[in-house]
Amino acid sequence: MDPDRAEAGIDPTIQGGGPEFRDGDLLFRAGTADDSRLIMQLTGGQFSHAGICGRAETGEAVDAYPRDPQDQAIACVSLVEFFDEHHAAGGGGVCRYRGDPERAREAARFAARQVDERYFFDIRSPILGRGYEVVGDNRLYCSEFVWHCFRTGAGVTLVDPRDFYDLFTAAGRAEDAESLAALVRERLVSARTPKQMAQKATAQVMSDPALARKVLKRELGPGHNGRFVTPDQLARSPRVLHVHTFPARSPEGQS
Amino acid sequence: MSPDIRPESFSADTLPADAFWAAYSEGAVAELERHPGRDYRGKLDTDPDGRDFVVSWPALVRYDYQANPQFSLGVHTRLGRALRTVIGARLMRQDTRPHRAQLWFVLELLGRPQKELSYQELREYALEELARADIPPERAVAALQQRLPDEARWAAYQNDGDVAYLAMEREVVLKAFGLLVTDSRVCRALMSVVENHAREDVVTVGLALWALGRLNDKDAIPFLIRLLADPRFGYHTLEAERALQLLCSGGRMIPLSSGGEAPREYWERAAAPLQRGADDWARVDAASVFWEKRLRRARAWVTTGGQPAELAALRDDEVEPVRRAISPVPILMILSYPLAYRQTARAHAPPPGPVNGESAEGSLRWRIEEEASGDVVLRFGSDDLALRGARVRVTLGTWQGQTEFRQAAPDQVLGFLRIPVADRITMPEGESPRVEVHPVSDSDPPVSG
Numbered sequence A: 001m002d003p004d005r006a007e008a009g010i011d012p013t014i015q016g017g018g019p020e021f022r023d024g025d026l027l028f029r030a031g032t033a034d035d036s037r038l039i040m041q042l043t044g045g046q047f048s049h050a051g052i053c054g055r056a057e058t059g060e061a062v063d064a065y066p067r068d069p070q071d072q073a074i075a076c077v078s079l080v081e082f083f084d085e086h087h088a089a090g091g092g093g094v095c096r097y098r099g100d101p102e103r104a105r106e107a108a109r110f111a112a113r114q115v116d117e118r119y120f121f122d123i124r125s126p127i128l129g130r131g132y133e134v135v136g137d138n139r140l141y142c143s144e145f146v147w148h149c150f151r152t153g154a155g156v157t158l159v160d161p162r163d164f165y166d167l168f169t170a171a172g173r174a175e176d177a178e179s180l181a182a183l184v185r186e187r188l189v190s191a192r193t194p195k196q197m198a199q200k201a202t203a204q205v206m207s208d209p210a211l212a213r214k215v216l217k218r219e220l221g222p223g224h225n226g227r228f229v230t231p232d233q234l235a236r237s238p239r240v241l242h243v244h245t246f247p248a249r250s251p252e253g254q255s
Numbered sequence B: 001m002s003p004d005i006r007p008e009s010f011s012a013d014t015l016p017a018d019a020f021w022a023a024y025s026e027g028a029v030a031e032l033e034r035h036p037g038r039d040y041r042g043k044l045d046t047d048p049d050g051r052d053f054v055v056s057w058p059a060l061v062r063y064d065y066q067a068n069p070q071f072s073l074g075v076h077t078r079l080g081r082a083l084r085t086v087i088g089a090r091l092m093r094q095d096t097r098p099h100r101a102q103l104w105f106v107l108e109l110l111g112r113p114q115k116e117l118s119y120q121e122l123r124e125y126a127l128e129e130l131a132r133a134d135i136p137p138e139r140a141v142a143a144l145q146q147r148l149p150d151e152a153r154w155a156a157y158q159n160d161g162d163v164a165y166l167a168m169e170r171e172v173v174l175k176a177f178g179l180l181v182t183d184s185r186v187c188r189a190l191m192s193v194v195e196n197h198a199r200e201d202v203v204t205v206g207l208a209l210w211a212l213g214r215l216n217d218k219d220a221i222p223f224l225i226r227l228l229a230d231p232r233f234g235y236h237t238l239e240a241e242r243a244l245q246l247l248c249s250g251g252r253m254i255p256l257s258s259g260g261e262a263p264r265e266y267w268e269r270a271a272a273p274l275q276r277g278a279d280d281w282a283r284v285d286a287a288s289v290f291w292e293k294r295l296r297r298a299r300a301w302v303t304t305g306g307q308p309a310e311l312a313a314l315r316d317d318e319v320e321p322v323r324r325a326i327s328p329v330p331i332l333m334i335l336s337y338p339l340a341y342r343q344t345a346r347a348h349a350p351p352p353g354p355v356n357g358e359s360a361e362g363s364l365r366w367r368i369e370e371e372a373s374g375d376v377v378l379r380f381g382s383d384d385l386a387l388r389g390a391r392v393r394v395t396l397g398t399w400q401g402q403t404e405f406r407q408a409a410p411d412q413v414l415g416f417l418r419i420p421v422a423d424r425i426t427m428p429e430g431e432s433p434r435v436e437v438h439p440v441s442d443s444d445p446p447v448s449g
Helices: A003-007 A034-043 A101-114 A142-154 A164-168 A174-189 A195-206 A209-219 A231-235 B017-025 B057-062 B079-088 B097-110 B119-132 B137-146 B151-160 B168-177 B184-195 B202-215 B220-227 B231-248 B263-274 B278-286 B291-304 B308-315 B320-326 B421-425
Strands: A026-029 A049-055 A060-064 A074-078 A092-097 A240-246 B029-035 B039-044 B053-056 B331-334 B355-358 B365-370 B376-382 B391-396 B399-404 B406-409 B412-419 B434-438
Touching: A026 A231, A049 A101, A049 A142, A049 A231, A060 A101, A060 A142, A092 A101, A092 A231, A101 A142, A142 A231, A142 B097, A231 A240, B017 B029, B017 B053, B017 B057, B053 B057, B079 B097, B079 B119, B079 B168, B097 B119, B097 B137, B097 B168, B119 B355, B137 B168, B137 B184, B168 B184, B168 B202, B184 B202, B184 B220, B202 B220, B202 B231, B220 B231, B220 B263, B231 B263, B278 B291, B278 B308, B291 B308, B291 B320, B308 B320, B391 B412, B399 B412
Parallel strands: none
Antiparallel strands: A026 A049, A026 A092, A049 A060, A060 A074, A092 A240, B029 B039, B039 B053, B331 B434, B355 B365, B365 B376, B376 B412, B391 B399, B391 B434, B406 B412
């Protein structure tokens, strides 16, 4: 590592230079694909995806992501890949738990262990409530995974999960909520749908509010007993410090 | 992967049983009626067209309940057994600080000393100690009361989100409380946690509300309705409504409030016609759309007896764990203990220490003790009172011994069998004894001796 940059706590292997990562750092990025932009629009935030630094020493992140159908949702990826210009085209950020660093390390260890467990990506996953975790659940989504690592793995509540309607209909974003449901339905939930078809369906639903409304009711009806944690909720938690920002790089990209 | 419960995956008039139970456990069933012997009829929350679905009775009977962990939680008469269910579940297998704190809390309730142990050893230690001794609910209730977070603890928690300030180790007991038979002391302890919601972590309150619903103490109904009027309680409205739904529904599920009416007014109206005595509630619960309540009834009536028609209905219940609770099936297991005795091998060795174990599904415990004379005493115990009078048969080679379960406590049956050393000498070496427990049938003559 370049001694000057190392002294400044910058990792030159990351595009544009990153911070000196620590185990348990919260990782955020913004994609520029349709679904990423929609998530950011709906959550009123700047990030579309979240992960956790599983092992800083070896440059590993752990995240939950809609990978191939029937595949394990949680995987270990390099920090370089997590923040590369393709996945983090819209920029990124790194936050750090303010409390005891050992807690962040415990969250990181918990994250790494989940790579061997069988999970499925599902944005409808009720973050709490299914039998109240007596038997556990095997569905989750990216920011829920990070939240779960801290709560279950380290005994730290970073934020209170929020009700879907409260979260997405706040500030008059009801129409957006409908679009999110459409996205959930067509792109994220239905991992069985081939990606190309899903993208087409997403674009179609985004341009049809009536269809979006219908999908919302179907997917996240009033009896939906789950709550959500979004990437931006985690990034804005008063219990974390913002330690680094990655600027946006190109207008194209995926997340 | 979870069964597909999207509306397009089923036709209007049939819903497969696995999709139905997935929707049921996710809270995605908006309306439901149970027609014993015929079908379930209802609507899914996730269907915008509000189509009716039907699940056929044979499909519900055929469903593989043993493969779904939701149906393995059971209803327990002993807190120790309920805690073992929680600690034995998948989530608690992971070594984390909160899980360690929960295990130490359980050991503290048991009065066991702290030890230097790995997580795996700690978990096994807790499970073994719980198999050996029970925790009286009043002891756990008092411990919860002592740990109720106050303003100072809440302020400390706000700083860094560390749930240790809020005594999150209580969660293991709250979960276990939800699996206990109805108990007013336990209900009051759960209500204390919910009442303290302004100084509790949201997960803890949600858990207490879940347990209140499952515990099925009807005193919780007015308590929950009152809380729905508190604007500070708004975060937990849906969880409280789910608990009320479980507590109040009979053969037709009372839907959640739909937004047209304030939840408190809605539930006051829904609960008003439900002013019933204990016997009437028992009959309503025995025919409820919620299998968890029918299971409770089956467990209770095994002890106290119920009306013949209702007992017969539970014996024909579509959910296997309910049927088994009232009419247990035979239990078969192999004891890993060398019963065969050889004089030369034991000439100078002291008898081995007692050995404990339990059946795979956990309903039957056993203990083997060898005396200095070489005689062996086998003790069998169960919290399942439906096993009262059941025969326990032990077989090894051509040797066979038999005993009968007798009620030894309000919530326990015991049986014991002495095997004289003279019998052990005749037993084949290298084989393990086989145990069969046969529930009583009306035609069985009593076991003598």
